[in-house]
Amino acid sequence: MTVFKRKTYSFIDLIPGFESAVDAFLTDCANEHTMIHLQNMRRRCRLFLKCMQFWGRKRLDEITYDDIERYDKELSHLKKMSRIIEESTLHQFLKYLSDHRQVHIGRYIYMYLIELDCITKVEWLSNEDQKRIIAFKSIYNDFPADEFLEAGRELVREFIKKGYHRKYVEDFERVIRALYLFLDLNGLGYDSDLANIWLNSDAAKSIFHGKSLIVAKRVLNVFKDYSETGEVDFCKVYRRGISGLNELPDWCITPLLVFVSQRSKEKLDEKTVKNDIYSLLRFCRFMLRKGLKSYEELTGEVIHEFNIDDKHLSPEGKNACNLRVKRFLKFLYRKGIISSPGLHHALGTAAVSVETIVKILDEDEIESVRVFVESASTPLELRDSAIFLLGSDMGMRGSDIVTLKLSDIDWKNRCIRFNQNKTSRDAWLAMPTSVGNAIYRYLRYGRSRSSNSEYIFVSVHAPYERMSRCICYATINRILPERDVDGSGFHVTRKSFSSNRLKNGVKPILIADAIGHSGTESLTPYLSLDKDKMAECPLSLSVLHISFKGGF
Numbered sequence: 001m002t003v004f005k006r007k008t009y010s011f012i013d014l015i016p017g018f019e020s021a022v023d024a025f026l027t028d029c030a031n032e033h034t035m036i037h038l039q040n041m042r043r044r045c046r047l048f049l050k051c052m053q054f055w056g057r058k059r060l061d062e063i064t065y066d067d068i069e070r071y072d073k074e075l076s077h078l079k080k081m082s083r084i085i086e087e088s089t090l091h092q093f094l095k096y097l098s099d100h101r102q103v104h105i106g107r108y109i110y111m112y113l114i115e116l117d118c119i120t121k122v123e124w125l126s127n128e129d130q131k132r133i134i135a136f137k138s139i140y141n142d143f144p145a146d147e148f149l150e151a152g153r154e155l156v157r158e159f160i161k162k163g164y165h166r167k168y169v170e171d172f173e174r175v176i177r178a179l180y181l182f183l184d185l186n187g188l189g190y191d192s193d194l195a196n197i198w199l200n201s202d203a204a205k206s207i208f209h210g211k212s213l214i215v216a217k218r219v220l221n222v223f224k225d226y227s228e229t230g231e232v233d234f235c236k237v238y239r240r241g242i243s244g245l246n247e248l249p250d251w252c253i254t255p256l257l258v259f260v261s262q263r264s265k266e267k268l269d270e271k272t273v274k275n276d277i278y279s280l281l282r283f284c285r286f287m288l289r290k291g292l293k294s295y296e297e298l299t300g301e302v303i304h305e306f307n308i309d310d311k312h313l314s315p316e317g318k319n320a321c322n323l324r325v326k327r328f329l330k331f332l333y334r335k336g337i338i339s340s341p342g343l344h345h346a347l348g349t350a351a352v353s354v355e356t357i358v359k360i361l362d363e364d365e366i367e368s369v370r371v372f373v374e375s376a377s378t379p380l381e382l383r384d385s386a387i388f389l390l391g392s393d394m395g396m397r398g399s400d401i402v403t404l405k406l407s408d409i410d411w412k413n414r415c416i417r418f419n420q421n422k423t424s425r426d427a428w429l430a431m432p433t434s435v436g437n438a439i440y441r442y443l444r445y446g447r448s449r450s451s452n453s454e455y456i457f458v459s460v461h462a463p464y465e466r467m468s469r470c471i472c473y474a475t476i477n478r479i480l481p482e483r484d485v486d487g488s489g490f491h492v493t494r495k496s497f498s499s500n501r502l503k504n505g506v507k508p509i510l511i512a513d514a515i516g517h518s519g520t521e522s523l524t525p526y527l528s529l530d531k532d533k534m535a536e537c538p539l540s541l542s543v544l545h546i547s548f549k550g551g552f
């Protein structure tokens with residue numbers, strides 16, 4: 001067994017101020033640990049302060065980041081678990097001291113993040129990121145690191161008040177602490193651009209990755225809004241920007257942005273314009289891989305190669321991408337950037353429009369739904385039941401279900417009145433008993449009483465606000481986990497509603513009115529699913545080559 005020599009400083013006597021600090025700390029936590037544990041904690045804390053004293057520190061507030069880092073290296077001879085125990089005791093001790101304003105709070109955070117291996121420093125960033133930080137260092141002092149930490153703590157308290165789960169709050173605090181330490185270690189103040197440089201660095205991504213990186217990005221977005229407005233929008237969705245545009249050379253990006261600007265002026269919706277950008281970004285990246293240095297170098301052969309190389313999940317997706325690139329090539333010709341007027345013809349069509357078979361729920365799936373609804377008991381199960389039945393028994397769209405308000409339900413007359421998101425038409429639908437019971441059970445036993453939202457369906461966790469239409473897709477996956485039908489999401493409930501009404505002899509015009517359609521044309525595909533009614537349709541006699549002319 002290897003025996004390590006005792007450190008030189010372990011033999012010195014602690015000065016009274018350091019000794020009293022250890023006594024006060026152990027008294028504060030005496031009820032939380034056994035006597036043996038307290039004795040070990042005393043030994044660790046005294047040894048740490050003896051080392052600080054040996055290095056010339058006479059007051060607790062003289063302890064620096066370098067001191068803590070040096071001392072942590074003093075523990076390098078210990079096994080991993082023993083070292084973690086030492087670090088844990090010291091971070092608790094430093095936290096106690098910082099709470100009593102005897103050491104700077106950063107010292108506690110530093111030891112805590114050393115324990116978690118969550119330290120980042122400027123010198124660990126790429127050369128490019130270091131240059132960006134150094135170049136703008138002088139302007140990052142309007143929001144000092146200590147003020148950032150205090151604002152971050154205030155924001156955390158807001159999340160706690162809202163009822164967020166403890167694990168989420170801990171993850172939130174972890175991001176705040178890590179960024180604060182990065183700022184304080186390097187003499188920086190908070191700035192949203194600087195925070196993004198830090199989070200996108202390889203050093204930070206070694207700490208935050210996967211779901212924790214998604215949480216970290218949201219934390220920085222929420223804090224940015226909070227620091228600017230003083231308010232927290234718990235339900236705000238932060239969309240990711242289109243990455244990769246900044247990587248394109250000027251000759252490539254400039255015409256693309258002009259084209260996109262023109263498309264925006266055509267009053268197109270934001271999603272359409274973004275799809276244009278995504279497709280053209282794929283096209284530009286392909287050109288760069290081929291070594292092109294201008295649009296004039298484009299040839300029919302290059303475009304044909306792009307058509308073969310560019311993969312999509314469906315022919316429809318391929319067609320849509322090709323159409324966007326064709327439109328862009330025509331724009332380039334009109335602007336005189338390319339000289340060939342027919343380059344867009346090099347992009348073909350992957351598939352023509354087809355009429356697909358309508359997919360509905362089968363009898364086994366309907367029985368599974370019935371069993372699920374009857375046995376639902378948890379808040380999530382009760383919410384899923386009500387959402388599913390609104391689709392299957394009333395034919396409502398997912399986008400209308402998630403925007404239903406408490407005031408939309410007329411319990412006395414057993415109906416629901418709402419404005420349809422897609423068509424902007426008012427709908428006034430009778431509410432079946434099955435739907436009414438499911439909604440009542442959810443409101444009575446499933447919906448959080450902490451929610452002040454005007455919407456019926458809210459999240460099962462804080463902040464208990466309205467949900468997006470994505471929950472409808474998640475609902476059908478939870479109720480029918482074994483269902484695996486391509487192209488059949490929550491909308492299958494609406495299709496099943498229409499098909500079943502047709503089978504039961506309901507007039508098409510009434511069904512169209514119930515699901516918010518202006519005509520019955522969209523119901524035609526459902527007729528093919530009604531085998532009984534189709535069997536009543538006779539064949540034309542001309543098909544059998546029978547004519548009434550001259551008799552049989």
